[in-house]
Amino acid sequence: MGLYPELRGKKAVVSGATAGIGRSIATLLAGEGADVAAMGRDMERGTAVEAQLREMGTDSFFTCCEVSSPEEVDAAYKDAADRLGTVDILVNCAGGFPRPALVSEYSVADWDDLMNINLRSAFLLTRLALPGMVERKWGRVVNISSGAALTVSYLTSSIYAAAKAGMLGFTRHVAAEVAQYGVTVNATAPGLTMSERIAKIYTPEMTADRAKHIPMGRLCQPEEQAYTVVFLCSDRAAYITGVTISISGGMVSM
Numbered sequence: 001m002g003l004y005p006e007l008r009g010k011k012a013v014v015s016g017a018t019a020g021i022g023r024s025i026a027t028l029l030a031g032e033g034a035d036v037a038a039m040g041r042d043m044e045r046g047t048a049v050e051a052q053l054r055e056m057g058t059d060s061f062f063t064c065c066e067v068s069s070p071e072e073v074d075a076a077y078k079d080a081a082d083r084l085g086t087v088d089i090l091v092n093c094a095g096g097f098p099r100p101a102l103v104s105e106y107s108v109a110d111w112d113d114l115m116n117i118n119l120r121s122a123f124l125l126t127r128l129a130l131p132g133m134v135e136r137k138w139g140r141v142v143n144i145s146s147g148a149a150l151t152v153s154y155l156t157s158s159i160y161a162a163a164k165a166g167m168l169g170f171t172r173h174v175a176a177e178v179a180q181y182g183v184t185v186n187a188t189a190p191g192l193t194m195s196e197r198i199a200k201i202y203t204p205e206m207t208a209d210r211a212k213h214i215p216m217g218r219l220c221q222p223e224e225q226a227y228t229v230v231f232l233c234s235d236r237a238a239y240i241t242g243v244t245i246s247i248s249g250g251m252v253s254m
């Protein structure tokens, strides 16, 4: 039994749903009874996510897509919309950060790749999803940005921070465009979250060191990011639009 009965039967597209935060979002949405098109590239993980979401009694499925490719996004979105019937909810979660480096060490190709995966991908999917939401006068878009867009607590990557900050401006502006149609567009800014990616990179020593910078003294779990995203998709959040919610254990900017 979910928390938000109005989400039962809703149709959702979640990018980056084969791992980490995105997979938790897809799982919680399915737990509310929504059917989810779970986007990602890894076939093995995608098939496993699909099986998990279907076992929860939903008509969810995996759809393979490289989000930096406009052609692949167009094809995957069309496939998802055809199979779902409509798209009520879009969560732009696909993304990731590059190797930490000083700005002068990045190439133009590094910049372009990073922008395409983290920022352009949200543009590509949002422009496809919004017309139907506007027509039906109900829709939810949630963009997964990053605490790196809001504050600097330790050095990660300037180009990642730029892409994720771009997402926040995009969120605010698009939210204003569609607010009158019952469509909300919001962002979350996760702090360090123990997703697959982080688990692969962080040793216990690194984790403990990073935790010292976090007022709550620990890293976030992926479900703790997903709870807020699902709330933003609910009717309880109908009057919230254009905002960024920091989910960071207290690592907020002044």
Ligand SMILES: NC(=O)c1ccc[n+]([C@@H]2O[C@H](COP(=O)([O-])OP(=O)(O)OC[C@H]3O[C@@H](n4cnc5c(N)ncnc54)[C@H](OP(=O)(O)O)[C@@H]3O)[C@@H](O)[C@H]2O)c1
Residues within 6 Å of the ligand: 015, 016, 017, 018, 019, 020, 021, 022, 039, 040, 041, 042, 043, 045, 065, 066, 067, 068, 093, 094, 095, 096, 097, 117, 144, 145, 146, 147, 148, 189, 190, 191, 192, 193, 194, 195, 196, 197, 198
């Ligand atoms: N974890 C954190 O500490 C943290 C903090 C702030 C913000 N975030 C943001 O939260 C989001 C999820 O992060 P995560 O840590 O959960 O990452 P993760 O465990 O590495 O999962 C990333 C997801 O994005 C998909 N993805 C990545 N690049 C893609 C591409 N080019 N095309 C299609 N799909 C792609 C992956 O799919 P495949 O593997 O199937 O390709 C996977 O499903 C990202 O946008 C990240 O920037 C994370």
